Amino acid sequence: xxxxIQMRISDSQWAGLISALLMGDQASIERADWDVFRxxxxxxxxxISGLHVTLFAWLCAGWVGWVWRRxxxxxxxxxxxxxxxxxxxxxxxxxxxxxxxxxxxxxxxxRTIWMLALVTLxxxxxxxxxxxxxxxxxxxxxxxxxxxxxxxxxxxxSFVAVGVLFATGADPAPRESAxxxxxxxxxxxREQCLITLCLAPLxxxxxxxxxxxxxxANALAxxxxxxxxxxxxxxxxxxxxxxxLAAVSLQALVGxxxxxxxxxxxxxxxxxxxxxxxxxxxVGALCLTMPWPWVVRAFGLSLMAxxxxxxxxxxEPNQVQVWFPDIGQGHAVLVRTAxxxxxxxxxxxxxxxxxxxxxxxxxxxxxxxxxLDALVLSHSDxxxxxxxxxxxxxxxxxxWWGSLPAxxxxxxxxxxxxxxxxxxxEWDGVRFDFLHPFAAQHSERVKPNTxxxxxxxxxxxxxxxxxxDIEAAQEKNLIAAQAPTGxxxxxxxxxxxxxxxxxxxxxxxxxxxAAVSPRWAWVQAGYRNRYGHPTADVMARYQAQxxxxxxxxxxxxxxxxxxxxxxxxxxxxxHARYWHHRLPG
Numbered sequence: 001x002x003x004x005i006q007m008r009i010s011d012s013q014w015a016g017l018i019s020a021l022l023m024g025d026q027a028s029i030e031r032a033d034w035d036v037f038r039x040x041x042x043x044x045x046x047x048i049s050g051l052h053v054t055l056f057a058w059l060c061a062g063w064v065g066w067v068w069r070r071x072x073x074x075x076x077x078x079x080x081x082x083x084x085x086x087x088x089x090x091x092x093x094x095x096x097x098x099x100x101x102x103x104x105x106x107x108x109x110x111r112t113i114w115m116l117a118l119v120t121l122x123x124x125x126x127x128x129x130x131x132x133x134x135x136x137x138x139x140x141x142x143x144x145x146x147x148x149x150x151x152x153x154x155x156x157x158s159f160v161a162v163g164v165l166f167a168t169g170a171d172p173a174p175r176e177s178a179x180x181x182x183x184x185x186x187x188x189x190r191e192q193c194l195i196t197l198c199l200a201p202l203x204x205x206x207x208x209x210x211x212x213x214x215x216x217a218n219a220l221a222x223x224x225x226x227x228x229x230x231x232x233x234x235x236x237x238x239x240x241x242x243x244x245l246a247a248v249s250l251q252a253l254v255g256x257x258x259x260x261x262x263x264x265x266x267x268x269x270x271x272x273x274x275x276x277x278x279x280x281x282x283v284g285a286l287c288l289t290m291p292w293p294w295v296v297r298a299f300g301l302s303l304m305a306x307x308x309x310x311x312x313x314x315x316e317p318n319q320v321q322v323w324f325p326d327i328g329q330g331h332a333v334l335v336r337t338a339x340x341x342x343x344x345x346x347x348x349x350x351x352x353x354x355x356x357x358x359x360x361x362x363x364x365x366x367x368x369x370x371x372l373d374a375l376v377l378s379h380s381d382x383x384x385x386x387x388x389x390x391x392x393x394x395x396x397x398x399x400w401w402g403s404l405p406a407x408x409x410x411x412x413x414x415x416x417x418x419x420x421x422x423x424x425x426e427w428d429g430v431r432f433d434f435l436h437p438f439a440a441q442h443s444e445r446v447k448p449n450t451x452x453x454x455x456x457x458x459x460x461x462x463x464x465x466x467x468x469d470i471e472a473a474q475e476k477n478l479i480a481a482q483a484p485t486g487x488x489x490x491x492x493x494x495x496x497x498x499x500x501x502x503x504x505x506x507x508x509x510x511x512x513x514a515a516v517s518p519r520w521a522w523v524q525a526g527y528r529n530r531y532g533h534p535t536a537d538v539m540a541r542y543q544a545q546x547x548x549x550x551x552x553x554x555x556x557x558x559x560x561x562x563x564x565x566x567x568x569x570x571x572x573x574x575h576a577r578y579w580h581h582r583l584p585g
Contacts, residue, residue: 118138271367
């Protein structure tokens, strides 16, 4: 089916969106389109959602019921042995189940199928359950069959949205009496307001942003996609020309959404609140939407305050906090002072579609509500600057330093400054100094590792040395240039050392380790990487000098703070789970 769509629709952007709407193939949606859909709050519509499965079931049930009631024209009526209403319900459910499996059996589709199955069973047997029982039974069934669903954002968004509609009285009963378009539009707008308000705390926790245009964008996109584009995608499986109409319709819709996403107030970002604050805010949002006294609603507003104004604690003045995210084979280090943030390298590029900047660094910054004040790109190797484009795109005004040649594309996008020795500044009582490369070394024809930036961060309580990919010759030059001689030289002594070149045999000489004499040495390298980093010889040299080595493959994301210089924090150990692979040794 995907091949047929691609043969019919030449533009990969629209072919990918049609594949996603028809088959749940979300990987075919381009990154730029995902950014627009998230910013406008309509990402739930561009995959197989519960709304699409319900629409499919309704269409199938209507068609089966229409045929069933007219079987008396061809012989004995089928209604004599099975009522048309029950036949339509069961057939619609069976066909919707086939469609949900065909489209990937995602969490929203599962939730819809089990809820439809339960409602169908109750209707066929003549029973009526209160909505909480229906809602909880479907939830329990999904978790019974797939316990991992609790770790997917779609599970919480789907069930909370449906629960809000049930709890606030947005059920089918009012629709029967609301025969006029004004009443129907009012009900539709009311439901969208309720869902937008109640899902806002979850959106902050899961995505660290809430769309300011989500209400308007959904009011446009829900009927556009659900009642027009999705039926065209389904019809195209039998009549391929329908895909042409779907592509034109999607092009118009995406153009409107792009314009909405560009509005200044289109997206509101905030740090990810704690789970308790999110739970309290969700209860508070529900209180605001329920038909209760205003005193109770005001109490609900106070419950939302901790999540809306959540702030991640920052280091004290003169102190520094250094994070080493787990980005695989590459370097990326986040340095935070009381009021400033610096990123040293941006990690590797994983594929044509994604990189460490998009997948690790930017979510980390969004979760803490941080903006970059400076970016350092140590050298031009892809495992150090693979995520630079994504980071620069999201932080367009951030100045950057590096040793990249003048012809590098990143300079054409936004010119950077050379990170030669002698350049330095101070933030919040913390000193930043570049120790390498020397100004005369910058050249287009040298090996990138030989001109790698080396940054020294000195705070009250400890010093961090970020070494990039320097090799033995550069280590020797640093020892000679930075040895304390009484003439104001800085010196190489540090408490934390970012292991040069990921632990390659070309670096970490015994003389360099003796000059730095770190307490902690951090290795950022990929699990079972093809280079064998860190090598056994290098690890032996660190062990011989009594240096504690922290490896990202064992530690996960790690943190060191000058306020507690005698210990390190490892996320993989602090938040261990039984399904995590345990490395030997």
